[in-house]
Amino acid sequence: MKHVYVLGDGQLGHMLHQAGEPLGIQVFPVSLYAEPELVSVQQSIITTEIEYLPKTALTYQLVTHNNFINFKLLSFLSDRLTQKQLLNQLNLSTVPWKLLQDNTQWTDIFSAFDALAIVKSRVGGYDGRKQWQIRPGEENTLPFDCYGQCIVEKGIIFDQEISLVGARSVDGSMVFYPITRNLHNNGILLISIVFPEIDNHLQQEAEKILGIILQELNYVGVMAIEFFLIGDQLLINELAPRVHNSGHWTQNGASISQFELHLRAILMLPLPTPIVIAPSIMINLIGIELCELWLADPLVHLHWYNKIIRPRRKVGHLNLCHIDYVRLNYSLQYLSKYLPLEYESRIIWAQQQLQ
Ligand code: ATP
Ligand code: MG
Ligand code: MG
Known part of the structure; x- marks a missing residue:
């Protein structure tokens, strides 16, 4: 039986663990502080x-382990500065950004980025944590230890957020899911929707970009x-070198889930393109x-x-998948009766995508 340790x-x-079970793969998630x-x-x-x-006792010990997948890549992918530098070296389009070094930069920042700058911690942020939206005059609200430890991006107005989840095997072959449309608020993913009949141009463009990386x-x-x-322009927001929240729909909407796909790729098992035949919706359950x-x-x-359960904490998700848009709509309508009021606008957003 194959054994996989997941740090974290x-x-x-846990979902990687669940995906391993039917394949006879034992997956052990471990705390970084074990x-x-x-x-x-x-x-x-x-x-x-x-x-x-x-840096914990466990991660320190594992540094030298031969079978630590992608180990050398993690430190520079997890730093927004080196991640952005890599993307720009590859001539891939990102949101305009700078390294935030000291508080004399603000005049330059606002003249380049207009009225909204988004300061993001170089490491450790997720779900919009360790980010600050700064408008002219608000510079002093930023914690002083951000300087040197953060990048700053232009706050942009976009039409939509989308994501692509893909996998690469040791031999260099790659597979991708259809692109997912995502709705966020305050930096946290609320709901995702995906359609099998993909927008070909966008799909190809997104696959080309992720493939290059x-x-x-x-x-x-x-x-x-x-x-x-x-x-029709794609600007990269960020990379996640792992399974991703916007890929959770694949548990019930694709022939191979992203969790199984990851295990297959790292264990050199067959890696066919997952089949997706119906639209899927994933609703994050946040602090409820x-x-x-x-x-x-x-x-x-x-x-x-x-x-x-804590406010802003992801405590679960709901997946819905059906070929019939009317049936999906019916389920969304049903769920909105048993979810807090603030979920209504998310559900309406998904219903609009189905039209
Ligand atoms: P994740 O949980 O996805 O890892 P994160 O904390 O790493 O999130 P980002 O993905 O950088 O943060 O940003 C979170 C969300 O904030 C984005 O999905 C988007 O909605 C909004 N956002 C981030 N950067 C910008 C920007 N430059 N302009 C406008 N909105 C932005
Ligand atoms: Mg992130
Ligand atoms: Mg993000």
């Missing part, structure tokens, strides 16, 4: 569920790329209690993470 024991590690003596990785394959690896890095496994769409009545709709797949 959050929901992504005692190294208690983790016997030996000949196992090591992967991660997060991009930024803090995967090949350049000799990356192995699943990677996601987030884009802003302006007209589980409601059993969600399950009364037969399309609803509940994925509950068993985490302590």
Whole structure:
């Protein structure tokens, strides 16, 4: 039996574990803070569920492990500065950005980026954490330790956010899912929708961009790329060198989930393109209690993470997949009765995409 250790024991590690079971693959998510003596990785394959690896006793020990997939890539992909530099070296379009070094830069920043600058911590941010939206006059609200530790981006107005999840195997072959349309608020993903009958031009463009990155890095496994769409132009927001929230729909809407795809890629198992035949919707459950009545709709797949509920914390997601748009709409309508009021506009957004 093949053994895989996942650094990080959050929901992504657990969903990798679930995906391994039917394939006879034992996947062990481990806390980054686990005692190294208690983790016997030996000949196992090591992967991660997060991009930024803090220095802990365990990560320190694993630095020298031969089977740590993508190890050398993680530190520079998890730093927004080196990630952006890589994208720009490859001539791939990103949002205009600069390194934020000191507070004398603001005049230049606002003359280049107009009225809104988004400051992002170079490492460790997720779900919009460690980000600050700064308008002229608000510069002093920024914590002083941001200087040198952050990049700053132009705050842009986009038409849509989309993402692409793909995987590369050791032999360089690559597969991709259809592009996913995503709705965020305050930096956190609320809902995603995907259609099998893809916009060919966008799909090809997105695959070309992610393909260039995967090949350049000799990356192995699943990677996601987030884009802003302006007209028909794709601007890269960020890369996630791991399974990704906008790929959770694949658990119930694709013949191979992103979690299984990642395991296949890192274990050198066959990696065919996953088949997607129907639209899917994924609704993130954020800081709310589980409601059993969600399950009364037969399309609803509940994925509950068993985490302590806190505001802004992702505690589960719902997947819906059906070939018939009317049926999907019906389920959305049903769910909106049993979700908090703030989910209504997300559901309307998904219904609009179905029209
Ligand atoms: P994730 O949870 O996806 O890892 P993150 O914390 O790394 O998120 P980003 O993806 O950089 O953060 O930003 C979160 C969201 O904030 C984006 O999906 C987008 O909605 C908004 N955003 C980020 N950068 C910009 C920008 N330059 N202009 C406009 N909106 C932005
Ligand atoms: Mg991110
Ligand atoms: Mg993001």
